[in-house]
Amino acid sequence: MKTFRCPSRHGYAAEISPFLPSRLACAASQHYGIAGCGTLLVLDQDEGGIKLIRSFDWNDGLFDVTWSENNEHVLVTGAGDGSVQVWDTANPRGPLQVLKEHTQEWDLERPQSLCTFRGHEGVVYSTVWSPHVTSCFASASGDGTLRVWDVKMGVSRLVIPAHNAEILSCDWCKYDQNVLVTGAVDCGLRVWDLRSTRQPVAELLGHSYAIRRLKFSPFHRTLLASCSYDFTVRIWDFSRPEPLLETLEHHTEFVCGLDFNLHIPNQVVDCAWDETVKVYIPASLADLQPCAD
Amino acid sequence: MHRLRVVSGHLSPQNRLGPYSHAQIARSECSASLPVAADDIVVVHGLRTAIGKAKRGSFKDTTPDELLSAVMSAVLRDVGLSPDKLGDVCVGNVLQPGAGALMVRVAQFLRVESMSLRSVGNPGDVSSRLMDNAKARDCLIPMGITSENVAERFGISREKQDAFALSSQQKASKAQERGVFQQEITPLTTRFVDEDGKERTIVVSKDDGIRPGTTVEGLAKLKPAFKPDGSTTAGNSSQVSDGAAAVLLGRRSMVEALNLPVMGVLRACAVVGVPPDLMGIGPAYAIPAALRKSGLSVADVDVFEINEAFASQAAYCVEKLGIPMEKVNPNGGAIALGHPLGCTGARQVVTLLNELKRRGKRAYGVVSMCIGTGMGAAAVFEYPGN
Numbered sequence: 001m002k003t004f005r006c007p008s009r010h011g012y013a014a015e016i017s018p019f020l021p022s023r024l025a026c027a028a029s030q031h032y033g034i035a036g037c038g039t040l041l042v043l044d045q046d047e048g049g050i051k052l053i054r055s056f057d058w059n060d061g062l063f064d065v066t067w068s069e070n071n072e073h074v075l076v077t078g079a080g081d082g083s084v085q086v087w088d089t090a091n092p093r094g095p096l097q098v099l100k101e102h103t104q105e106w107d108l109e110r111p112q113s114l115c116t117f118r119g120h121e122g123v124v125y126s127t128v129w130s131p132h133v134t135s136c137f138a139s140a141s142g143d144g145t146l147r148v149w150d151v152k153m154g155v156s157r158l159v160i161p162a163h164n165a166e167i168l169s170c171d172w173c174k175y176d177q178n179v180l181v182t183g184a185v186d187c188g189l190r191v192w193d194l195r196s197t198r199q200p201v202a203e204l205l206g207h208s209y210a211i212r213r214l215k216f217s218p219f220h221r222t223l224l225a226s227c228s229y230d231f232t233v234r235i236w237d238f239s240r241p242e243p244l245l246e247t248l249e250h251h252t253e254f255v256c257g258l259d260f261n262l263h264i265p266n267q268v269v270d271c272a273w274d275e276t277v278k279v280y281i282p283a284s285l286a287d288l289q290p291c292a293d
Numbered sequence: 294m295h296r297l298r299v300v301s302g303h304l305s306p307q308n309r310l311g312p313y314s315h316a317q318i319a320r321s322e323c324s325a326s327l328p329v330a331a332d333d334i335v336v337v338h339g340l341r342t343a344i345g346k347a348k349r350g351s352f353k354d355t356t357p358d359e360l361l362s363a364v365m366s367a368v369l370r371d372v373g374l375s376p377d378k379l380g381d382v383c384v385g386n387v388l389q390p391g392a393g394a395l396m397v398r399v400a401q402f403l404r405v406e407s408m409s410l411r412s413v414g415n416p417g418d419v420s421s422r423l424m425d426n427a428k429a430r431d432c433l434i435p436m437g438i439t440s441e442n443v444a445e446r447f448g449i450s451r452e453k454q455d456a457f458a459l460s461s462q463q464k465a466s467k468a469q470e471r472g473v474f475q476q477e478i479t480p481l482t483t484r485f486v487d488e489d490g491k492e493r494t495i496v497v498s499k500d501d502g503i504r505p506g507t508t509v510e511g512l513a514k515l516k517p518a519f520k521p522d523g524s525t526t527a528g529n530s531s532q533v534s535d536g537a538a539a540v541l542l543g544r545r546s547m548v549e550a551l552n553l554p555v556m557g558v559l560r561a562c563a564v565v566g567v568p569p570d571l572m573g574i575g576p577a578y579a580i581p582a583a584l585r586k587s588g589l590s591v592a593d594v595d596v597f598e599i600n601e602a603f604a605s606q607a608a609y610c611v612e613k614l615g616i617p618m619e620k621v622n623p624n625g626g627a628i629a630l631g632h633p634l635g636c637t638g639a640r641q642v643v644t645l646l647n648e649l650k651r652r653g654k655r656a657y658g659v660v661s662m663c664i665g666t667g668m669g670a671a672a673v674f675e676y677p678g679n
Contacts, residue, residue: 034296080296123299166303185303210303229304231654252654252678 001250001280004050009039011271013064013213014257019072021263022046023053026277027077029061038062040077042089045279056087056094117149119156125168126213132177140170146182148194160197162190169213175221181238183211183226191238202238206247213258219265220288227255233270235284246284251276331546336557336674338372339643340364340479341538344500344631351497352535355483357386360537367479368539372553386635387665431569432666437519437530439665440603443573444524447609451524454604455512458529458628460618461601465625466505473624474500477647502532502631529604534631538639555677557646560657561587562672567663573606575669576661577613583659583671591616593657594673596648598641600662601626610661623648638662642674649676 009028017023024043030036038061042054060080068074073089082102085095122142130136135151144163147156163184173179178194187207190200209229217223222239235246253273261267266285271277345351480498517523563582567575601607641660649656655678661671
């Protein structure tokens with residue numbers, strides 16, 4: 001396992017570059033994100049460990065990060081003041097662009113963007129584009145619903161009352177365009193098939209506190225990872241009767257960020273409030289062959 | 294405060310309205326102690342010898358001073374500390390005559406026992422007035438009878454005792470197999486006289502009391518060892534054993550000044566009195582006292598090393614305190630490993646801190662034991678994290 005320590009910065013999100021398998025980004029905040037500023041860390045991993053390539057500061061906490069899929073130098077972060085920043089790793093001076101329409105991190109406002117999608121009755125914690133259908137994305141909300149949207153329509157195509165609690169994360173299955181997973185404050189993960197939404201395909205229990213983030217494996221149809229306020233990262237295979245494959249307890253604070261490497265099979269990055277970013281291959285995945293799908 | 298309320302909402306499971314609910318947030322005293330203070334008592338290092346079965350095992354021909362000097366020197370050698378830097382030595386021993394008088398001046402808590410060379414039967418000089426006072430008289434009750442007393446008074450059945458004993462054997466044998474004890478045992482070269490009287494030199498590095506083949510059926514066949522219709526047998530009692538352990542302690546400011554590592558921090562300890570005829574219940578009272586002193590609860594502690602003098606008392610204490618079994622003696626206890634009387638406390642500290650170190654993260658552990666004549670003791674240790 002490789003660890004990067006970022007003193008006084010508490011990680012909220014981590015993502016591995018889709019272009020460079022050794023490159024990763026972490027959005028982190030001062031004072032656990034409750035107050036203070038934020039830092040975007042651009043890191044590089046090799047056999048020896050993880051080193052810092054570049055860091056960018058913002059005057060509010062940074063809570064999410066994602067890499068551009070059409071330019072290997074570009075990334076986007078979301079900040080506590082409601083703004084979205086576009087950064088270029090080759091440009092150390094500051095963001096290329098700052099987009100501000102949300103008035104605070106958990107509110108929607110006037111449309112000056114391409115489109116505003118209304119429907120949720122609570123905080124929208126997570127949105128994810130479908131990897132299969134270009135105009136489609138899903139959102140997870142504090143109102144307990146999972147919604148699937150089509151960019152061409154202004155309203156949700158599908159509303160699933162997935163949990164009786166706030167849903168903090170969702171992700172699409174990379175091998176089946178109808179399958180999604182949600183993770184909620186009720187400590188459970190539920191796998192859904194959009195073709196029959198009355199009940200979940202699987203319910204994965206094991207975490208003892210709210211699930212903060214979920215990701216489906218890019219290499220296996222039924223494998224996914226979750227991270228939680230219970231300090232653990234867990235690996236699941238929802239096709240098995242005993243779905244929990246592994247529990248990793250290498251953090252000493254809330255684990256908020258999680259991502260799979262698209263190029264190195266089964267490699268995972270995570271980040272937590274304990275000021276660390278870790279990169280590793282979970283033992284339960286190390287022996288598996290990538291899916292032939 | 295808004296962000297704090299949102300995160301707080303995630304942690305309270307009944308809350309489905311999220312940040313729009315009226316959950317109150319207020320400050321409360323942090324029950325974990327300050328992580329670092331100059332006058333903390335810290336554990337620098339600890340080691341033990343392997344534990345041998347009394348009279349027939351690895352150390353049957355080894356005198357206690359050999360056990361002691363091996364483990365003391367190994368601890369000092371490992372950290373590179375010369376004996377002249379040490380302030381005090383405290384040796385724990387139960388059966389040696391003039392226990393502890395010889396070994397002062399080298400380290401702080403050292404514990405040693407040879408139950409091969411000393412027997413339990415001779416209490417030494419005591420006043421004849423002892424017999425006139427009921428509680429004083431109770432102090433002479435053989436330990437096995439106190440186990441029967443606990444089993445009867447609190448309803449710990451033979452089956453429950455045997456199940457507890459089996460679990461200890463299984464945990465210890467898995468730990469031994471996985472090499473878990475290699476970190477904490479210092480090998481000892483010593484003499485051994487075999488059945489035909491031939492003396493040879495052996496190197497002892499493994500506990501010889503563990504029985505991997507233990508089964509519930511096997512344990513059920515054993516006859517009661519202390520009382521004809523009793524439930525305490527040789528299989529569900531701690532073994533009579535030889536061994537030594539040493540723990541090096543110091544004030545943090547001095548430890549840091551000498552550039553020594555910190556393996557753990559002593560956060561609290563407590564000693565309580567309990568009725569001598571039920572001495573085994575000691576941990577059930579000592580553990581809450583120590584936890585109270587440290588401001589922690591059972592849920593905050595990851596590992597409990599509760600001495601298994603007898604399965605009856607150990608099972609009773611675990612149940613009474615509601616401690617989840619998976620937190621108790623994860624690498625087995627005295628039933629499987631053996632119980633060299635004066636050694637066990639330090640042995641438990643060494644095993645506890647090594648287990649927390651293996652787990653890596655900052656955590657709390659508790660060591661506790663019952664004490665013959667009616668006492669319980671417990672200490673709370675903190676492992677600082679890798």
